[in-house]
Amino acid sequence: MGKGKSHGNGLNRRSFLSTMAAGGGVASLSIASTEELEAALANVNRNSSPSELEITDLRVAVLGEVPFKSTLIRIDTNQGISGYGEVRDGAHENYALVLKSRILGENPCSVDKIFRKIKQFGHHARQAGGVCAVEMACWDLAGKVWGVPAYQMLAGKFRDKIRLYSDTTQSPDPETSGRRLKRRMDQGYTWLKLDFGIRLLAKIPGTLNRPTGLTLREVNQTMHPFTGVEITDKGIGILADYVGGVRDVIGMEIPLASDHYGHIGLNSCIRLAKAVEKHQIAWMEDMLPWQFTDMLREIKESIDIPLCTGEDIYLKEDFKKLVDARAVDVIHPDLATSGGLLETKKIGDLAMEGGVSMALHYAGSPVGFLASAHCAAATQNFLCLEHHGVDVEWWEDLVTGIEKPIVQNGYVNVPDTPGLGIELNEDVIREHLLKPGYFEPTPEWDTVRSWDRLWS
Numbered sequence: 528m529g530k531g532k533s534h535g536n537g538l539n540r541r542s543f544l545s546t547m548a549a550g551g552g553v554a555s556l557s558i559a560s561t562e563e564l565e566a567a568l569a570n571v572n573r574n575s576s577p578s579e580l581e582i583t584d585l586r587v588a589v590l591g592e593v594p595f596k597s598t599l600i601r602i603d604t605n606q607g608i609s610g611y612g613e614v615r616d617g618a619h620e621n622y623a624l625v626l627k628s629r630i631l632g633e634n635p636c637s638v639d640k641i642f643r644k645i646k647q648f649g650h651h652a653r654q655a656g657g658v659c660a661v662e663m664a665c666w667d668l669a670g671k672v673w674g675v676p677a678y679q680m681l682a683g684k685f686r687d688k689i690r691l692y693s694d695t696t697q698s699p700d701p702e703t704s705g706r707r708l709k710r711r712m713d714q715g716y717t718w719l720k721l722d723f724g725i726r727l728l729a730k731i732p733g734t735l736n737r738p739t740g741l742t743l744r745e746v747n748q749t750m751h752p753f754t755g756v757e758i759t760d761k762g763i764g765i766l767a768d769y770v771g772g773v774r775d776v777i778g779m780e781i782p783l784a785s786d787h788y789g790h791i792g793l794n795s796c797i798r799l800a801k802a803v804e805k806h807q808i809a810w811m812e813d814m815l816p817w818q819f820t821d822m823l824r825e826i827k828e829s830i831d832i833p834l835c836t837g838e839d840i841y842l843k844e845d846f847k848k849l850v851d852a853r854a855v856d857v858i859h860p861d862l863a864t865s866g867g868l869l870e871t872k873k874i875g876d877l878a879m880e881g882g883v884s885m886a887l888h889y890a891g892s893p894v895g896f897l898a899s900a901h902c903a904a905a906t907q908n909f910l911c912l913e914h915h916g917v918d919v920e921w922w923e924d925l926v927t928g929i930e931k932p933i934v935q936n937g938y939v940n941v942p943d944t945p946g947l948g949i950e951l952n953e954d955v956i957r958e959h960l961l962k963p964g965y966f967e968p969t970p971e972w973d974t975v976r977s978w979d980r981l982w983s
Contacts, residue, residue, distance in 0.1 A: 591961030610668030622657030662867030670946030705776025715936030734762030
């Protein structure tokens, strides 16, 4: 055996000798033969040699309705150990596959090195899906070979369980929406979220001011400041009464976040927010696209409700612009877009320095969900994590190796098992594939690359 050869639990011959001497093991090391020591080391559980680990393959499995399309990736290694990640909901699997040729031969334990190598291939929203999925899978692998959970590699945890919030299907009737949210409360959720916006007004005359003939479908294809759509006083009143009707059912004590107001202009955003202030909204989310920093700050300075954005932002730099400009009260990254676990942890830390809280968006399978939980555990200013699969009956069955139910009384316990703390349930995944193929070989991506280095 070579000098200093490392074993899967971090034990080499020198450390073994030191440990045994300090503990008085092997009765007396002075009379132990080399053969006896080698025999003792041979019994050590050697699952891997982390320093010699190499990526040998990247494969995908595409799921449907989890609750949205979701792509799982599997990164294989030369030691028979695999790690799992997830591409952002709705994104194409090619965003991950195109990275394969760039990570083959790399040691997945060098997570930051790999991330810096591939991050140029991500962009805001779903285009970052592949980069983030690879980063997740590398943390899963690093944790498995070193025998520690992902949160510990992010410098430890601030909490043992993660508070969840859940989107709930909207009804045009506020009492019905209220009852649906009340059921979430009965399930143990301590943070709720409600959608309300111009879709509720589409068939009510006199509620929307917009160019004649402009459909809401067309509106949704245009950024908010450029649609020419504003809400009338009548429409503002109806939406405020709608939120009030929901509050009548669920009460005033529980936090109630909100989203999906429609692509409306700046003035309507302010007027709508001011109208629902009395209903104690936990945050108003994505009132305008996140790129309009100055306009978001104008809304924030005009209302007495926390302003929130961030699920489509890639990397910490644009979050920093929002925090430095004091344009938001809550940042809301999705780590399948924002850059993965470590980058999102950095985003949370920089937000905390500016007095801004962090919630986490997520709408995928348990793989990315548990990755988010590890990141949330390691971030001090964290509020709550979205769980969008509450009503998908087979959602928890997609994975094994974790305590079930995964979600208990509106929380998820942070796994203490290595990596992300899960393995995949092949039978259940095969039942819900959107496209044929369960992690089939992808040799056609082995050499796909271009001269894309960013420096000369």
